[in-house]
Amino acid sequence: MTAIVTGAGRGFGRAIATALRETGRTVVGVARTPAEGLPYDMVTADAADPAVALALVRRHRPRVLVLNAGVIPAMGPIDTLDWADFERNWQVDTRHVFEWTKAALRLPLAPGSVVVAMSSGAALRGSPVSGGYAGAKAAIRFIAGYGADESTRRGLGLRFATVLPPLTPATELGRAGVAGYAARNGTAPDYRVTVTADQVARRVLDVIDGSGAYTEEVVAG
Numbered sequence: 001m002t003a004i005v006t007g008a009g010r011g012f013g014r015a016i017a018t019a020l021r022e023t024g025r026t027v028v029g030v031a032r033t034p035a036e037g038l039p040y041d042m043v044t045a046d047a048a049d050p051a052v053a054l055a056l057v058r059r060h061r062p063r064v065l066v067l068n069a070g071v072i073p074a075m076g077p078i079d080t081l082d083w084a085d086f087e088r089n090w091q092v093d094t095r096h097v098f099e100w101t102k103a104a105l106r107l108p109l110a111p112g113s114v115v116v117a118m119s120s121g122a123a124l125r126g127s128p129v130s131g132g133y134a135g136a137k138a139a140i141r142f143i144a145g146y147g148a149d150e151s152t153r154r155g156l157g158l159r160f161a162t163v164l165p166p167l168t169p170a171t172e173l174g175r176a177g178v179a180g181y182a183a184r185n186g187t188a189p190d191y192r193v194t195v196t197a198d199q200v201a202r203r204v205l206d207v208i209d210g211s212g213a214y215t216e217e218v219v220a221g
Contacts, residue, residue, distance in 0.1 A: 001024075001025050001026065001063045001064070002025065002026045002027075002028065002060050002061070002062045002063060002064075003017075003020045003025045003026070003027050003028070003062055003063070003064035003065070003066065004027075004028045004029075004030065004056060004057075004060060004062045004064070004065050004066070005017040005020065005027060005028075005029050005030070005066040005068060006029075006030045006031075006047040006066070006067050006068050006069035006096060006100070007030070007031060007047065007068040007069035007070060007118075008027075008029025008030060008031055008035075008038075008040070008042065008068070009029065009031035009033055009034075009035035009038075009042065010031075010035070010171075010172065011170075011171035011172060011173065011197060012068055012118060012165065012171060012197050012200050012201070013029070013031070013066070013068040013069070013118075014029075014035075014038070014197070015196075015197035015198050015200065015201040016066050016068065016200070016201045016204050017029045017038070017040050017066075018038070018039060018040070018201070019198070019201040019202065019204070019205055020040075020064065020066075020205070020208075021039050021040045023205070025064065026040075027039075027040035027041070028040065028041050028042075028043060028056070028060055028062070029041065029042045029043065030042070030043050030045055030047050030052070030056065030069065031043075031044065031045075031047075031069070032044065032045070032046055032047070032069075043056065047067075047069035047092075047096040047100070048069070048091065048092050048095045048096040048099065049099070050099045050102075050103075053096070053099040053100045053102070053103045054099075054103045054106075057100070057103040057104060057107055057109070058103075058107065061107070061109065061110065062109065062113065063109070063110060063112065063113045063114070064113070064114055064116070064208055065100060065104060065109070065113070065114070065115045065116070066116045066118065066204065067096060067097045067100050067101075067115065067116065067117045067118060067140075068118040069092060069093065069096045070089060070092055070093040070118075070173070071088055071089060071092045071093065072172065072173045072176050073085075073088055073089050073127075073130040073131050073132070073133035073173075073176075074086070074088060074130070074131050075129050075130055075176060075177070075179070075180030075183075076129060076131075076180070076184075077128070077129065077184060078128065078131070081131050085131050086131040086132040087131075087132055088131070088132070089130075089131075089132055089133045089136035089137070090132055090135075090136045090139070093133075093136045093137065093140065094136045094137075094139045094140055094143070097117050097140045097143050097144070098143055100115070101115060101117070101143055101144070101146075101147045101160075104147070104158065105147060105150055105151065105154075105156070105158070108151075108154075108156045108158065109156075109158055111156065111157030111158070112157055112158075112159070113158050113159070114158070114159040114160070114161065114207075114208050115144070115147060115158065115159070115160050115161070116160075116161045116162075116163060116204055116207055116208060117140050117141075117143065117144040117160070117161070117162050117163070118140075118162075118163055118165070118204075119137045119138070119140045119141050119144075119162050119163065119164045120133070120134070120137040120164055120165065120166075120167075121164050121165065121166040121167065121218065121219075121221070122134040122137055122167070123137040123138040123140070123141055123164060124138075124164065124218070127167075127177070128184075129177070129180040129181055129184050130177060130180065137164075140162065141162045141164075141216070144160045144161065144162045144214070145160070145162070145214055147160045148160035148213045148214035149214075151213065152213050159211075159212065159213060159214070159215070160213070160214050160215075161207045161208075161210075161214065161215040161216065161217065162214075162215075162216045162217070163200070163203060163204055163207060163217045163219065164216070164217065164218045164219065165195065165200045165203075165219040166194070166195055166219060166220065166221030167221070168193060168194060168195045168196070168221060169190075169191040169192070169193055170193045170195065170196050170197050171197060175189075175191060178190060178191060194221045195219060195220075195221045199219070200219055203217055203219050
């Protein structure tokens with residue numbers, strides 16, 4: 001059984017891909033930056049490119065698809081950002097979930113396949129120092145739900161899920177967020193880890209092994 005994990009070179013993606021490999025699955029990781037020494041195959045590519053999504057889905061026909069790719073948002077109060085800063089996560093995080101969901105439905109993947117979209121707790125609560133990040137992650141929730149609806153409507157038998165981890169300095173993005181909030185509040189950054197990448201990976205595995213056309217999992221910090 002093959003799994004594809006986007007953003008698999010670091011952070012949550014690396015932990016999720018490693019955990020999937022440990023279950024005996026064949027894992028293909030996708031990342032824009034080359035990564036070596038990982039216990040799974042890596043493809044260096046832009047996950048937000050629709051041609052990449054379609055080609056890899058056709059080639060590997062994964063039974064598990066984890067959509068985790070993203071960029072670190074520009075950090076600062078809303079009036080310090082320009083539009084290019086604000087839209088950064090829409091162009092990568094949200095677009096790649098859109099493109100891979102589209103590919104999974106159009107191929108389609110085999111019945112029983114599961115598509116997991118990695119969102120964020122910011123999608124529920126907002127994130128005033130990271131521009132469009134929270135909105136981009138909220139849109140990911142909707143896309144996954146739309147995918148589930150279309151699968152059910154067409155009788156495809158695909159499962160979709162959204163996982164919403166909290167801000168945690170266990171990842172590079174999380175450390176940037178902690179620093180951004182500290183700068184805004186005039187306090188020292190607190191880099192104590194409350195949720196690890198491995199804990200998030202285990203919750204993703206639980207979702208993959210679950211049931212139901214659509215599942216939403218909030219990982220508490």
